[in-house]
Amino acid sequence: MxxxxxxxxxxxxxxxxxxxxxxxxxxxxxxxxxxxxAKLESIQEIGELVRGHLELSADAAPDAKFAAMWRRIDDQLxxxxxxxxxxxxxxxxxxxxxxITGAVSAGAVAALALxxxxxxxxxxxxxxxxxxxxxxxxxxxxxxEIDALDTPGGTGTVINLDDDEDGHTxxxxxxxxxxxxxx
Amino acid sequence: MxxxxxxxxxxxxxxxxxxxxxxxxxxxxxxxxxxLKEARADVTTECEFLEISAKVGDKPAIDxxxxxxxxxxxxxxxxxxNQFKLLSHLQKPxxxxxxxxxxxxxxSATATLVEIVDKSKVRxxxxxxxxxxxxxxxxxxxxxxxxxxxxxxxxxxxEGHLLSLTCK
Numbered sequence: 001m002x003x004x005x006x007x008x009x010x011x012x013x014x015x016x017x018x019x020x021x022x023x024x025x026x027x028x029x030x031x032x033x034x035x036x037x038a039k040l041e042s043i044q045e046i047g048e049l050v051r052g053h054l055e056l057s058a059d060a061a062p063d064a065k066f067a068a069m070w071r072r073i074d075d076q077l078x079x080x081x082x083x084x085x086x087x088x089x090x091x092x093x094x095x096x097x098x099x100i101t102g103a104v105s106a107g108a109v110a111a112l113a114l115x116x117x118x119x120x121x122x123x124x125x126x127x128x129x130x131x132x133x134x135x136x137x138x139x140x141x142x143x144x145e146i147d148a149l150d151t152p153g154g155t156g157t158v159i160n161l162d163d164d165e166d167g168h169t170x171x172x173x174x175x176x177x178x179x180x181x182x183x
Numbered sequence: 184m185x186x187x188x189x190x191x192x193x194x195x196x197x198x199x200x201x202x203x204x205x206x207x208x209x210x211x212x213x214x215x216x217x218x219l220k221e222a223r224a225d226v227t228t229e230c231e232f233l234e235i236s237a238k239v240g241d242k243p244a245i246d247x248x249x250x251x252x253x254x255x256x257x258x259x260x261x262x263x264x265n266q267f268k269l270l271s272h273l274q275k276p277x278x279x280x281x282x283x284x285x286x287x288x289x290x291s292a293t294a295t296l297v298e299i300v301d302k303s304k305v306r307x308x309x310x311x312x313x314x315x316x317x318x319x320x321x322x323x324x325x326x327x328x329x330x331x332x333x334x335x336x337x338x339x340x341x342e343g344h345l346l347s348l349t350c351k
Contacts, residue, residue, distance in 0.1 A: 133302060135303070144326040154319065163254070166331075167331070169331040170324060170333070172320055173260065
């Protein structure tokens with residue numbers, strides 16, 4: 001038959017359950033007293049329940065709250081900033097997320113603007129009827145250049161005509177060989 | 184200074200930075216790449232081709248459609264002839280390094296935009312074949328936009344076959 005438990009004995013059981021005491025007398029009592037063992041198990045179960053609840057509550061706390069908490073802790077640990085640079089860096093630390101968001105948004109908008117704008121060639125400009133190049137005033141136009149000319153079976157003659165109003169005209173005159181021979 | 188650390192051992196702001204960098208890489212970089220690619224592919228110029236037959240006749244006659252080059256045709260060396268007739272008229276965009284066929288009434292031709300030089304000049308390669316398919320001319324020239332290139336092929340009986348082109 002089990003001994004009636006006293007308040008002191010219960011307190012000792014609680015200390016034992018929390019690992020705060022390793023009294024041999026308590027261990028011996030637990031060996032012979034099923035009622036004490038049942039109490040110890042109940043105390044341990046209640047302890048597990050409380051710990052589990054606290055851990056779940058901690059996990060459920062929003063990150064933002066934790067971030068704010070850590071910021072406050074950091075602020076308290078830090079020496080008070082007095083310089084302008086320190087204040088700027090502290091402001092940046094605080095609003096880093098906002099700054100990054102703004103920069104990314106600006107980049108995305110710039111990218112969209114580039115995508116949605118009318119396609120522009122690597123040189124020249126874009127006109128209503130398609131891509132066109134700059135038509136310079138006649139006086140500023142360069143003389144045409146013949147990079148290569150091949151006239152198989154004939155003779156090629158290049159004539160450059162300049163006109164103050166119409167600009168340059170390059171004439172590639174091909175005379176067939178049989179005509180040349182006939183002259 | 185104490186810092187919270189993530190599972191990977193980094194500060195949270197550093198982990199956030201990596202996430203945003205990834206977003207930038209995913210969104211912005213392909214967009215820019217696509218835009219640049221598109222810009223490279225769109226280099227074109229618009230060219231106007233006039234195929235003209237020329238001969239000597241009793242009275243001077245120039246087709247009204249040839250008004251853009253009429254002044255030129257009245258001067259040497261074209262004043263060899265006094266009658267000019269428009270055989271075909273074609274306006275065609277040229278894409279960079281793409282040979283475009285130019286259908287002609289007499290023979291055929293191709294035009295290739297090699298490149299645009301200094302924003303105002305076009306480097307073109309023009310080939311011209313006669314009615315038998317024999318190449319008459321193969322020419323690469325750099326001309327200012329608005330200027331003219333005129334190919335003249337002498338034909339029997341003092342006639343001429345002309346191909347005029349200008350690009351903008």
